[in-house]
Amino acid sequence: xxxxxxxxxxxxxxxxxxxxxxxxxxxxxxxxxxxxxxxxxxxxxxxxxxxxxxxxxxxxxxxxxxxxxxxxxxxxxxxxxxxxxxxxxxxxxxxxxxxxxxxxxxxxxxxxxxxxxxxxxxxxxxxxxxxxxxxxxxxxxxxxxxxxxxxxxxxxxxxxxxxxxxxxxxxxxxxxxxxxxxxxxxxxxxxxx
Ligand SMILES: Cc1cc2nc3c(=O)[nH]c(=O)nc-3n(C[C@H](O)[C@H](O)[C@H](O)COP(=O)(O)OP(=O)(O)OC[C@H]3O[C@@H](n4cnc5c(N)ncnc54)[C@H](O)[C@@H]3O)c2cc1C
Numbered sequence: 093x094x095x096x097x098x099x100x101x102x103x104x105x106x107x108x109x110x111x112x113x114x115x116x117x118x119x120x121x122x123x124x125x126x127x128x129x130x131x132x133x134x135x136x137x138x139x140x141x142x143x144x145x146x147x148x149x150x151x152x153x154x155x156x157x158x159x160x161x162x163x164x165x166x167x168x169x170x171x172x173x174x175x176x177x178x179x180x181x182x183x184x185x186x187x188x189x190x191x192x193x194x195x196x197x198x199x200x201x202x203x204x205x206x207x208x209x210x211x212x213x214x215x216x217x218x219x220x221x222x223x224x225x226x227x228x229x230x231x232x233x234x235x236x237x238x239x240x241x242x243x244x245x246x247x248x249x250x251x252x253x254x255x256x257x258x259x260x261x262x263x264x265x266x267x268x269x270x271x272x273x274x275x276x277x278x279x280x281x282x283x284x285x
Contacts, residue, residue, distance in 0.1 A: 093117060094214075097225040105223075116219030119234045119242040149175060149188050202249045209240040216241075 093105040107117055130140055143163035150157045156175040160168045177185035183193055214222060216235065224231040229247035236242055 093221045093223060095223045095225065102225070117221045117234050118219070119236050121236070124237075146179075146184050149185050151175075151189065199252060200249050202247050204245045205243060207236060207240055207242050 093107060095102040095105065107115070133140060145161045146158055147161050147167070148159040155171045155173055157169070157171050158175065160170065162168065175185060177183075179185060181193070181195070183191075186193060210233075216239065218235060221235060221241075222231075222233040224233070229245070232244040232246070233241045234244075
C-alpha cells in the first residue's frame, strides 16, 4: 500500500504477511459475496426466498411463530424451531424481543465511494493499493478482482444538513479532490456497499 501526500511519495504499508491464501488487499463486491453465500446455501439445500418480508415474530418456549408478507401482498403464518435475525439496521425481531438498538449518527464525515479504472501513471498491480492524504480529506484506493479500483473518498462534511445521496458525478471529479492523486480520467463502474 503506497501512501502519497501533496504530490510526494510518503511511505509504504505492507500487508502481505498474513497467513492467508489471499494475503493482500482486495475488495470483494457485495454482489459477489451474496453470490458465494447463495451458492453455499444451495449446496446445503436451502433456497433463498426473495421479496419476502418478516412482519411479525413471537418467541414461544419451544418455537418461534412468524408472519411473512410476499411480494404480491399475501401473508403466510409459519413456525420454526429457530429464527436467525440478519435484518441489518432494521429490527422486527429485535423490536419483538425488546432489544434496544444502540445507535448514533457519526457527524462531520462524508464518504463517497465508487469503482473506476483510472488513467494514471501508478499502474495496476494485484494487491497494490494507494492512500492519498490531504488536510480535511483522504482517498483510499483498493484494487478490484476484475481490474480497476474501488475509490473511498473521506472528507469533512461540507453541509451536515444534506442527508440525501450525493449527485452521481464523474468519479474523477471527487477522486481528484486530494492534491497529489494523479487521476486524469476514469470510467465509473457499478457501485455497491
Ligand atoms: C454506502 C455503504 C457502503 C459500505 N461499504 C462497505 C465496504 O466497502 N466494505 C464493508 O465491509 N462494508 C461496507 N458497508 C457496510 C456493510 O454494507 C454492512 O456492514 C453490511 O451490509 C451489514 O450486513 P448485514 O447482513 O448485517 O445487513 P444488511 O446488509 O443490511 O442486510 C440485511 C438484509 O435484511 C433485509 N431485511 C431487513 N428487514 C427485513 C425483514 N423484516 N424481513 C426480511 N428481510 C429484511 C434487508 O432488505 C437486507 O437485505 C457499507 C455500508 C454502506 C451503507
